[in-house]
Amino acid sequence: QKEVEQNSGPLSVPEGAIASLNCTYSDRGSQSFFWYRQYSGKSPELIMSIYSNGDKEDGRFTAQLNKASQYVSLLIRDSQPSDSATYLCAGGSARQLTFGSGTQLTVLP
Amino acid sequence: DTGVSQNPRHKITKRGQNVTFRCDPISEHNRLYWYRQTLGQGPEFLTYFQNEAQLEKSRLLSDRFSAERPKGSFSTLEIQRTEQGDSAMYLCASSLSGVDTQYFGPGTRLTVL
Numbered sequence: 001q002k003e004v005e006q007n008s009g010p011l012s013v014p015e016g017a018i019a020s021l022n023c024t025y026s027d028r029g030s031q032s033f034f035w036y037r038q039y040s041g042k043s044p045e046l047i048m049s050i051y052s053n054g055d056k057e058d059g060r061f062t063a064q065l066n067k068a069s070q071y072v073s074l075l076i077r078d079s080q081p082s083d084s085a086t087y088l089c090a091g092g093s094a095r096q097l098t099f100g101s102g103t104q105l106t107v108l109p
Numbered sequence: 110d111t112g113v114s115q116n117p118r119h120k121i122t123k124r125g126q127n128v129t130f131r132c133d134p135i136s137e138h139n140r141l142y143w144y145r146q147t148l149g150q151g152p153e154f155l156t157y158f159q160n161e162a163q164l165e166k167s168r169l170l171s172d173r174f175s176a177e178r179p180k181g182s183f184s185t186l187e188i189q190r191t192e193q194g195d196s197a198m199y200l201c202a203s204s205l206s207g208v209d210t211q212y213f214g215p216g217t218r219l220t221v222l
Contacts, residue, residue: 032210042215043216044152045213046210046212088152090151095165096167097142102150102151
């Protein structure tokens with residue numbers, strides 16, 4: 001059974017702070033990893049993809065992958081109230097993705 | 110540049126009825142996926158098409174569920190003899206061969222009464 005585990009939260013951070021989201025996965029065959037953001041009642045929106053060990057930065061977002069530890073993380077710098085959403089971690093291959101249950105983030109003004 | 114579209118956006122049906130949903134992927138994307146999401150959970154994989162071929166199907170998927178992509182463009186997902194447990198958001202995603210990133214449509218929310 002392929003599993004992706006996330007802390008469900010909720011996670012609250014003040015505006016301007018760094019939000020740290022974590023994820024572990026069980027399938028060592030997973031090749032691709034993604035972070036999606038999902039607002040209530042909406043569909044998942046891609047934030048970041050990461051395929052190799054190390055860090056990947058895109059604007060205020062940094063994804064980190066450690067395949068040896070089967071661990072993926074997402075840092076959101078200078079958090080804004082508009083970042084308040086559920087963040088979904090996903091891993092897998094071109095054929096299918098396995099999603100975690102999401103971490104609910106609230107950024108307090 | 111249009112994204113993934115899904116129709117209808119909402120569907121309310123009575124238990125035992127059949128329902129069909131449609132997904133139109135991003136135009137150049139040859140890979141198409143169906144997922145199901147219930148409240149408080151992440152999307153759960155249902156099935157995967159590459160062009161018109163259905164290459165993956167979740168073992169958890171009931172025989173009441175069937176999906177098609179006859180010409181490698183749009184796809185339909187049919188649920189026969191709906192049950193209350195089928196109530197969920199049904200999400201379609203698409204991607205391009207060689208790029209694993211999946212882009213999601215707005216979803217179809219199904220309510221089975």
